[in-house]
Each structure stands twice: as C-alpha cells, then as structure tokens.
Amino acid sequence: MSVGSPGGTPTPCNIYAGVVTDQAADAPRELPPAISWEQVFSAWTFEPAPIAAVVVVGLAYCSGVWALRRRGDRWPPSRTATFLGGGLVSMLVATCSSLAAYDTVLLSMHMVQHMVLSMVAPIFLALGAPVTLALRSLPQRPRRLLLRLLHSRLATVVSFPPVTLALFIVSPWVLYFSGWYPATLESAALHQLLHLHFVLVGCLFFWPLLGLDPVPGRVAYPLRVLTVFATLPFHAFLGVTIMAMREVIAGDWYYSLPRDWPPSPMDDQHLAGGILWGFGDIVGLVMLGVLFVQWVRSSNREAAHEDRRLDREQRADGAAAESRGEAAAPLPKSGL
Numbered sequence: 001m002s003v004g005s006p007g008g009t010p011t012p013c014n015i016y017a018g019v020v021t022d023q024a025a026d027a028p029r030e031l032p033p034a035i036s037w038e039q040v041f042s043a044w045t046f047e048p049a050p051i052a053a054v055v056v057v058g059l060a061y062c063s064g065v066w067a068l069r070r071r072g073d074r075w076p077p078s079r080t081a082t083f084l085g086g087g088l089v090s091m092l093v094a095t096c097s098s099l100a101a102y103d104t105v106l107l108s109m110h111m112v113q114h115m116v117l118s119m120v121a122p123i124f125l126a127l128g129a130p131v132t133l134a135l136r137s138l139p140q141r142p143r144r145l146l147l148r149l150l151h152s153r154l155a156t157v158v159s160f161p162p163v164t165l166a167l168f169i170v171s172p173w174v175l176y177f178s179g180w181y182p183a184t185l186e187s188a189a190l191h192q193l194l195h196l197h198f199v200l201v202g203c204l205f206f207w208p209l210l211g212l213d214p215v216p217g218r219v220a221y222p223l224r225v226l227t228v229f230a231t232l233p234f235h236a237f238l239g240v241t242i243m244a245m246r247e248v249i250a251g252d253w254y255y256s257l258p259r260d261w262p263p264s265p266m267d268d269q270h271l272a273g274g275i276l277w278g279f280g281d282i283v284g285l286v287m288l289g290v291l292f293v294q295w296v297r298s299s300n301r302e303a304a305h306e307d308r309r310l311d312r313e314q315r316a317d318g319a320a321a322e323s324r325g326e327a328a329a330p331l332p333k334s335g336l
Helices: 012-017 037-042 048-070 077-096 107-127 130-137 140-150 153-158 161-176 180-186 188-210 221-244 251-256 265-328
Strands: none
Touching: 048 077, 048 130, 048 188, 077 107, 077 188, 107 188, 107 265, 130 140, 153 161, 161 180, 161 188, 161 221, 180 188, 180 251, 188 221, 188 265, 221 265, 251 265
16 A cells, blocks of 8 residues: 555556556546536446346346236235345445445545445345245246255355454455555456445345344344444544554545546545444444344244244143033933
8 A cells, every 4th residue: 555646657647647558457447527416416327247137136136026917826015125125236235326426536435435345235235135035936946946955055155254353344445455445447358347246245134133034144133233333433543543644545546537627635535544434334323223123023933933832732731621621521310
C-alpha cells in the first residue's frame, strides 16, 4: 500500500485518462464526472456479466415458483419478493448503478458496494429460501443431485459456522491489507470475481444463520445470535483502522487518477472506513432483530406443538381410564 503520484512510470491507473493501457488492464475507460447527489442517483453503467447472472438466477427462481403453481402447490409471495426485489435488485444496484460507476474511483463508493454485496443481498437471497424451492420443484434426478451436494463433505466443511465466520471476518482484512485489492482495480476480470466473492462469502455466512433452507451449518438460535454479535466489533475495528491509516489503500492507483474534484484520496478513505463501521453495525443489529423474531416464533411453535402433544396424551389417558372403569364395573345380577 504505497502512496503513488502522477507522472513517472505509467501505472494501470492511467487507463482512466485514456493515456496508457497496462497489459493487466482492459480497454481504456473515461473518468466519470465529479461525484454529486445527482450523479449518485443518475449514473448507471451497463455491466453484461452481473446483469446476465441476475437474469439467469431470477428466471430459474421464477420457473420453480411456476412449477409449484402448475402442480397446485403454494409458494409464499413474500419469499419471491425478498429474493427478486431484495436480493437480485440489490445486486443490480451494486454492480450497475453509481456504485459501479465510481467503485474504482472512490474507495467510499466501493465500500458501499462491498457492504451491499456481502451483507444486504445475501440476507434477502436467504430469506427467499431458493434451496427449499428447488427441492420442491425440481424433477427427481436433479433433486437427488442437489440433496447429494447438500449432504456432501465439502458442503459440511464450507458451511461449518467457525469456517464461515472466519471467512466473513478475515476476508476484508486480507483484501485491504494485501495486494489483492489493488490487483482488482487493475483487472476487470478480477474486479468481477471480487464481486462474486463478496456474494458467496455473505451467502455462506448468512444462509445457515437465517435457517430457512435445509443447508448444512445450521445451529441453535442462541449460537446464531452469538455468531452475529461476534461480527460487530470486527467491523468496527476494521473501519476505525482504515480511518486511522496514514497511507492510502491502493494509493498508487488513486493518486494516479486525473481528477481534481473532492474528496481527496485520504478524505475518501476516512469516509470509507466510517461507512464500513456504520454499515456493518447497522446491518448486524438488524440481523440480530430478525434472528430474535425467528427465535420467538420458533419457541411459540414448539410450545404449541408441546401443548398439542400433552392434550393428546391427556385424552389418551382419559380414554384408557374410562375403558378400565367400564371393564371393572360389575355386571348386573340376573333374576334367575
């Protein structure tokens, strides 16, 4: 993480000025206009890869819902809305809106994109219960393959709560304190893979915690709450660390960009650290609220189930006692 300066040996950053293209970089791109609230809401970019991925996943989900309806089964509309309107739309916003237009220009915009892809989108995708939908709608052979994958050793390992927690916590530290993040700025392919990494790590972490799908790694609600609570200080600590740094992350890239509009790379990094801190804590607290509601509902269902079981036992005991009473009653004496 060195602080670079314009001039001298050309860096991959110069592709934004249309001056030099590095072998690791793709075709030159123009620097977007100065950031403003108008640009935040109006700047959109066409990104074929994420758009295609969202369309394919959305069509697959809708085909499962349609298959259930043709069979006469019902699928909750709320799950469809959360998966499509919450999960997939948030992915499109993160990869095609101003977040994508400025994600290699401003670290703060990249940080919002990071939070949306790793926390917001996975939570909404998990609430849509796509694995449950697939198990209910797929033909027998694909369903067996999916069940085999869910029960495989690989799925058990990657969904093991300590593993998912470590991936979720360690990944940002490795990203921003190694050469990984600068490399994603220099290569469009690595940049897209980074987006995919955010979504996958978020899904691995949040999917078992929400527990709507029969995926490995689900634990009791107290452990789910503790797991989410454990992420709060790590987000705060990472955010504060980034804010306190005296060097700019990927400084060679950001200082080489030919822009003279604010914020400066250092001020932008301070803003990015604050976004990471605040956004992570807010989403974590919301997640704790969701888990608490699920926990209460689960406890109520278990209590109702136990009440029904006790009622059945009581009725059975009453019927047995009545039968024994009838059997023990003396027969009426004959008049003969």
